[in-house]
Amino acid sequence: MxxxxxxxxxxxxxxxxxxxxxxxxxxxxxxxxxxWMRDKESPExxxxxxxxxxxxxxxxxxxxxxxxxxxxxIKDRTQETDLSVPARKKGWWYYSRTEEGKQYGIQCRVAAADTGDVGRDWTPPEVVPGRPVPGEQIMLDGNELAEGKPFFSLGGLSVTEDGTLLAYCEDNAGDERFTLRVKDLTTGELLPDEVPNVFYGLAFSPDGSRVYYTVVDDSWRPYQVRSHTLGTAVTDDDVVYQEDDVAMWTGFEVSADRTQLLISIGCSEYSEYRVLDLARPDAGLTTLISRDERILYDAEPVVIDGAAHYLLTHDRDARNSMVSLVRASEFDRPLADQEWTTVLPHDDAVRVNGLTVTQTHLVLSVRKDTIERVQVLPLAGLGSSDQELPTEPDFDEELFTCNLANAEFESPVIRLSYTSYLTPPRVYDYVLAAGSLELRKETDVRGGxxxxxxxxxxxxxxxxxxxxxxxxxxxxxxxxxxxxxxxxxxxxxxxxxxxxxxxxxxxxxxxxxxxxxxxxxxxxxxxxxxxxxxxxxxxxxxxxxxxxxxxxxxxxxxxxxxxxxxxxxxxxxxxxxxxxxxxxxxxxxxxxxxxxxxxxxxxxxxxxxxxxxxxxxxxxxxxxxxxxxxxxxxxxxxxxxxxxxxxxxxxxxxxxxxxxxxxxxxxxxxxxxxxxxxxxxxxxxxxxxxxxxxxxxxxxxxxxxxxxxxxxxxxxxxxxxxxxxxxxxxx
Missing domain, CATH: 3.40.50.1820 (Alpha/Beta hydrolase fold, catalytic domain)
Structure with missing residues (x-):
C-alpha cells in the first residue's frame, strides 16, 4: 500500500x-x-x-x-435479574425488580400483614432474584411502557394512601418534560386523566382526590405547583403557587405526617416556604420565613407536647447550618421577636444537610470528615433539658456513605443505604427503639x-x-x-x-x-x-x-x-x-x-x-x-x-x-x-x-x-x- x-x-x-x-x-x-449551531431544528x-x-x-x-x-x-458482574428490598407503606410492600435481557425496571408490590407483632409486621418479605413472589402485583413494567419509543424515563411515582391509584410521569424524548398518567391498581386500567409537560415530582393528596405536580416555564425553570382533581379537565387545574422571580427554583413535598404541602422556593443562598394545610386546602398558603430575611432553610412540621411546631434546618448565624424547633404560632411575629429552641447546635466541623421525622424520632443527615452520615434522636424531650444526644449507626470503614433511603412516618424502623468504594450497596433497617442494624441485602457482584x-x-x-x-x-x-x-x-x-x-x-x-x-x-x-x-x-x-x-x-x-x-x-x-x-x-x-x-x-x-x-x-x-x-x-x-x-x-x-x-x-x-x-x-x-x-x-x-x-x-x-x-x- x-x-x-x-x-x-x-x-x-x-x-x-x-x-x-x-x-x-x-x-x-x-x-x-x-x-449558528444553536438553531436546533436546522437541517445543516x-x-x-x-x-x-x-x-x-x-x-x-x-x-x-x-x-x-x-x-x-459490567454485564457479567451485574446481577441482571434482581430485586430491591421491599419497603412498607400502609398495607403494601413496594419494590422494584429487573430481569436479564430487559432494559428497564418493573415496579411491584405485595400485600403486607398486620399481626400485632411489630417486629414481624415490619420485617420485609423475602424476595429472591428469579423466583416468583407469591401475591406479586405488577404496577408498572418499564419495558412495556418503553416499547417502540426512542427514550424512556420515569420522573416520579405516587400511590394513594389507600393503595388503589398510582400516578406516574413518563418522558419519551429525554428533555425532562413528562406526561402524568394515573392507573387504577384494582383494575389495571388507565384513568382518562393525562397531564402533559410536567416536571419531576408528584404527590397525591391524603384523600387521593387530587395530584400535585410541578410545571416549568419556557426556560425550563420549575415555577408553578399545580393541583389536578381526578376526573376533571387539565385546563381546570389549579395553580397552587407561582414563582415569578427567574432566579428562584420551586419545588414541593408532602410533609412526613401527611398533613401539609410544603412548597419550597429558593436558590443556593436563601429560601422561603409556603405551607398548605391539606385538611383545609381552600384556606390558602401561609409563609414561614420570608425570603427577604435571606435565610437558607428547610422546614418539617412536628407535634411536640400536643402543640404544632416546625423543625428548621437553617443557616441563621450558622454557616454549616443547625437545627431549631419553633412553635408554629411564632411565625406570626417578626423574625427578631421569635423564640427558637436549639435542637442541634452549629458546628464548624459538621454540615447539617437536612432532616425528616417519624412519629417517634427525628432523623438527621449530616456530613462530618467529608462523610455523609445519618443520626437519630427521640422526639420525646426534644428542645428541652431532657433531650437526648443524637446516636449514629456504626460502620467499620474509613470512606463510606450512609444515606436515609426511607422513613415511613408510622414505621418503627428507618431504611438506610450504605456503600463504599469497596463494599457493594447494602440495605439496612435501623431499629429506632433498640438502635440496632438489620442487614437486609448486599448487592451481589458476580464473577468472584x-x-x-x-x-x-x-x-x-x-x-x-x-x-x-x-x-x-x-x-x-x-x-x-x-x-x-x-x-x-x-x-x-x-x-x-x-x-x-x-x-x-x-x-x-x-x-x-x-x-x-x-x-x-x-x-x-x-x-x-x-x-x-x-x-x-x-x-x-x-x-x-x-x-x-x-x-x-x-x-x-x-x-x-x-x-x-x-x-x-x-x-x-x-x-x-x-x-x-x-x-x-x-x-x-x-x-x-x-x-x-x-x-x-x-x-x-x-x-x-x-x-x-x-x-x-x-x-x-x-x-x-x-x-x-x-x-x-x-x-x-x-x-x-x-x-x-x-x-x-x-x-x-x-x-x-x-x-x-x-x-x-x-x-x-x-x-x-x-x-x-x-x-x-x-x-x-x-x-x-x-x-x-x-x-x-x-x-x-x-x-x-x-x-x-x-x-x-x-x-x-x-x-x-x-x-x-x-x-x-x-x-
Missing part, C-alpha cells in the same frame, strides 16, 4: 462553517463563529452532528474490542469479586494557596508504589454537590487494568462544609480548576501514578471543569472525557431566556449586571479561552435533547478546539441523538455509554489489558 493510500484512510474531521456573531457586554465584544446543524458522530466512530473504531470487553465485564483485592484510601493534595484537598484513591492492592501506573482523575466541584464514596461495578474494569482511580474533592463541592463550597463559587470559582490541576500534580508525584499516563473525566459542571483544566494545563493529561460539558458558560448565563440560566446567578454570579463577574467568568469559561497549544485527545459526549446543558456548548467547543490546537491528538464530539442529560435510557444503553467513555480514557493511558493478579504484594 502506498503512503498516499494510507493517508487517505486517516479520518478527516468535518469542517464547521464559521459565521461571525458579535456578543457585546460591559464594553467588551466577543466574536463567536459557531453560535443536524447533518453536521451526524457527520461528527461518523467521524467519532471512525476515530474510535479501533477501541471497539476494548469497549465490548468493558461492557461485557473480592474487596481484599482492592484498596481505598484518603490522601491530601496541597493546593497552591496551601489548602489541603481531600482525595479518594482507589487501586488494586497488588500495585507497587513505583510511579508507573496509569490514573484517572474525576471530580465535579460545583453547587455544593459532594462526590461521596460509592461502589461501582464499571470502575472495576479500570482498576483491573491497573488504573489508579482518583476522586478529587475540590472546592466548590460540599465535602468539607459550606465554606468549602463558598471558596469555589462566584469570584472564587477558579479555585475549583486549580485544585484539580494541583490534585493531578500530586497524584503524578505520589509514586502511585505515572504523570505521563493520566486521564481526566468530568460531567455537566464537571465538564466545565474539564474544559477549564484543558486550557490551564493541557500537558498534564493524556486524555480528557467531558460528559455533557457546560463549556460555554458565559454565553449561556448572559441569556436569561436560555434553559435554567437565571438560576445559575447564585452559583457563578450575574455577568449581565456585574462587570466584575463578566470579566472573571471570561477569564475561565472554556470556550472563550481555547488557545494555541497542543491539547490532549478530547472526547465531548453530549445529548441532542439535553435540557440542562445544551448540545450546542460542546459542539461549539469542539469546533474551536480543532481550529486552534497545535497538536495532532483527535478531538471528537459524540452526540446521543435520542438521549437527555444522563445520556441514553435503559441500563444496557447506559453500560455501553460508560464503556465508551472508559475505553477512550483507558486506551489513551495505555491500559487496555486486564492485569494478572499478583498475591505477593496484596495488602
Amino acid at each position: 502506498t503512503a498516499d493510500a494510507t493517508a487517505l484512510e486517516v479520518p478527516v474531521p468535518p469542517a464547521a462553517r464559521k459565521v461571525p456573531s458579535d456578543r457585546t457586554h460591559h464594553g467588551d465584544t466577543f466574536v463567536d463563529h459557531y453560535e 446543524l443536524i447533518e453536521y452532528l451526524e457527520r461528527e458522530n461518523a467521524y467519532t466512530e471512525a476515530v474510535a473504531r479501533h477501541q471497539e474490542p476494548l469497549r465490548e470487553a468493558i461492557f461485557t465485564e 469479586y473480592d474487596p481484599a483485592e482492592y484498596v481505598a484510601e484518603r490522601q491530601w493534595a496541597p493546593a497552591a494557596d496551601g489548602t489541603l484537598i481531600p482525595l479518594s484513591v482507589v487501586r488494586r492492592a497488588d500495585l507497587a508504589q513505583d510511579g508507573t501506573h496509569p490514573a484517572v482523575v474525576y471530580a465535579y466541584g460545583s453547587y455544593e454537590v459532594s462526590m461521596d464514596p460509592a461502589f461501582s461495578i464499571a470502575r472495576l474494569s479500570l482498576l483491573d487494568r491497573g488504573i489508579v482511580y482518583v476522586t478529587a474533592h475540590i472546592r466548590g463541592g460540599g465535602e468539607m462544609g459550606r465554606t468549602w463550597y463558598e471558596q469555589g463559587k462566584k469570584l472564587a470559582k477558579k479555585n475549583t480548576f486549580t485544585d484539580f490541576v494541583d490534585a493531578t500534580t500530586y497524584i503524578g508525584s505520589s509514586g502511585w501514578a505515572d504523570p505521563a499516563r493520566i486521564a481526566a473525566i468530568g460531567g455537566s459542571a464537571g465538564g466545565l471543569l474539564m474544559g477549564a483544566v484543558a486550557n490551564l494545563a493541557p500537558e498534564k493529561y493524556r486524555a480528557i472525557v467531558a460528559q455533557v460539558p457546560f463549556v460555554d458558560a458565559l454565553t449561556t448565563i448572559l441569556d436569561p431566556e436560555l434553559p435554567l440560566s437565571a438560576l445559575e446567578w447564585e452559583e457563578w454570579g450575574n455577568p449581565i449586571t456585574d462587570p466584575e463577574v463578566y470579566r472573571y467568568m471570561k477569564e475561565y469559561t472554556p470556550y472563550e479561552n481555547v488557545r494555541p497549544v497542543a491539547y490532549p485527545r478530547i472526547a465531548a459526549v453530549t445529548s441532542y435533547n439535553d435540557s440542562r446543558v445544551l448540545y450546542v456548548e460542546p459542539a461549539k467547543w469542539v469546533a474551536q478546539l480543532r481550529e486552534t490546537t497545535t497538536g495532532t491528538e483527535p478531538i471528537v464530539l459524540k452526540t446521543e441523538m435520542d438521549g437527555g442529560h444522563g445520556g441514553a435510557s435503559g441500563r444496557y444503553s447506559r453500560w455501553r455509554d460508560i464503556a465508551w467513555d472508559y475505553a477512550f480514557a483507558a486506551e489513551a493511558v495505555g491500559a487496555t489489558d486486564v492485569l494478572a493478579r499478583s498475591t505477593s504484594s496484596v495488602e
Whole structure:
C-alpha cells in the first residue's frame, strides 16, 4: 500500500462553517463563529452532528474490542435479574425488580400483614432474584411502557394512601418534560386523566382526590405547583403557587405526617416556604420565613407536647447550618421577636444537610470528615433539658456513605443505604427503639469479586494557596508504589454537590487494568462544609480548576501514578471543569472525557431566556449586571479561552435533547478546539441523538455509554489489558 493510500484512510474531521456573531457586554465584544449551531431544528446543524458522530466512530473504531470487553465485564458482574428490598407503606410492600435481557425496571408490590407483632409486621418479605413472589402485583413494567419509543424515563411515582391509584410521569424524548398518567391498581386500567409537560415530582393528596405536580416555564425553570382533581379537565387545574422571580427554583413535598404541602422556593443562598394545610386546602398558603430575611432553610412540621411546631434546618448565624424547633404560632411575629429552641447546635466541623421525622424520632443527615452520615434522636424531650444526644449507626470503614433511603412516618424502623468504594450497596433497617442494624441485602457482584483485592484510601493534595484537598484513591492492592501506573482523575466541584464514596461495578474494569482511580474533592463541592463550597463559587470559582490541576500534580508525584499516563473525566459542571483544566494545563493529561460539558458558560448565563440560566446567578454570579463577574467568568469559561497549544485527545459526549446543558456548548467547543490546537491528538464530539442529560435510557444503553467513555480514557493511558493478579504484594 502506498503512503498516499494510507493517508487517505486517516479520518478527516468535518469542517464547521464559521459565521461571525458579535456578543457585546460591559464594553467588551466577543466574536463567536459557531453560535449558528444553536438553531436546533436546522437541517445543516443536524447533518453536521451526524457527520461528527461518523467521524467519532471512525476515530474510535479501533477501541471497539476494548469497549465490548468493558461492557461485557459490567454485564457479567451485574446481577441482571434482581430485586430491591421491599419497603412498607400502609398495607403494601413496594419494590422494584429487573430481569436479564430487559432494559428497564418493573415496579411491584405485595400485600403486607398486620399481626400485632411489630417486629414481624415490619420485617420485609423475602424476595429472591428469579423466583416468583407469591401475591406479586405488577404496577408498572418499564419495558412495556418503553416499547417502540426512542427514550424512556420515569420522573416520579405516587400511590394513594389507600393503595388503589398510582400516578406516574413518563418522558419519551429525554428533555425532562413528562406526561402524568394515573392507573387504577384494582383494575389495571388507565384513568382518562393525562397531564402533559410536567416536571419531576408528584404527590397525591391524603384523600387521593387530587395530584400535585410541578410545571416549568419556557426556560425550563420549575415555577408553578399545580393541583389536578381526578376526573376533571387539565385546563381546570389549579395553580397552587407561582414563582415569578427567574432566579428562584420551586419545588414541593408532602410533609412526613401527611398533613401539609410544603412548597419550597429558593436558590443556593436563601429560601422561603409556603405551607398548605391539606385538611383545609381552600384556606390558602401561609409563609414561614420570608425570603427577604435571606435565610437558607428547610422546614418539617412536628407535634411536640400536643402543640404544632416546625423543625428548621437553617443557616441563621450558622454557616454549616443547625437545627431549631419553633412553635408554629411564632411565625406570626417578626423574625427578631421569635423564640427558637436549639435542637442541634452549629458546628464548624459538621454540615447539617437536612432532616425528616417519624412519629417517634427525628432523623438527621449530616456530613462530618467529608462523610455523609445519618443520626437519630427521640422526639420525646426534644428542645428541652431532657433531650437526648443524637446516636449514629456504626460502620467499620474509613470512606463510606450512609444515606436515609426511607422513613415511613408510622414505621418503627428507618431504611438506610450504605456503600463504599469497596463494599457493594447494602440495605439496612435501623431499629429506632433498640438502635440496632438489620442487614437486609448486599448487592451481589458476580464473577468472584473480592474487596481484599482492592484498596481505598484518603490522601491530601496541597493546593497552591496551601489548602489541603481531600482525595479518594482507589487501586488494586497488588500495585507497587513505583510511579508507573496509569490514573484517572474525576471530580465535579460545583453547587455544593459532594462526590461521596460509592461502589461501582464499571470502575472495576479500570482498576483491573491497573488504573489508579482518583476522586478529587475540590472546592466548590460540599465535602468539607459550606465554606468549602463558598471558596469555589462566584469570584472564587477558579479555585475549583486549580485544585484539580494541583490534585493531578500530586497524584503524578505520589509514586502511585505515572504523570505521563493520566486521564481526566468530568460531567455537566464537571465538564466545565474539564474544559477549564484543558486550557490551564493541557500537558498534564493524556486524555480528557467531558460528559455533557457546560463549556460555554458565559454565553449561556448572559441569556436569561436560555434553559435554567437565571438560576445559575447564585452559583457563578450575574455577568449581565456585574462587570466584575463578566470579566472573571471570561477569564475561565472554556470556550472563550481555547488557545494555541497542543491539547490532549478530547472526547465531548453530549445529548441532542439535553435540557440542562445544551448540545450546542460542546459542539461549539469542539469546533474551536480543532481550529486552534497545535497538536495532532483527535478531538471528537459524540452526540446521543435520542438521549437527555444522563445520556441514553435503559441500563444496557447506559453500560455501553460508560464503556465508551472508559475505553477512550483507558486506551489513551495505555491500559487496555486486564492485569494478572499478583498475591505477593496484596495488602
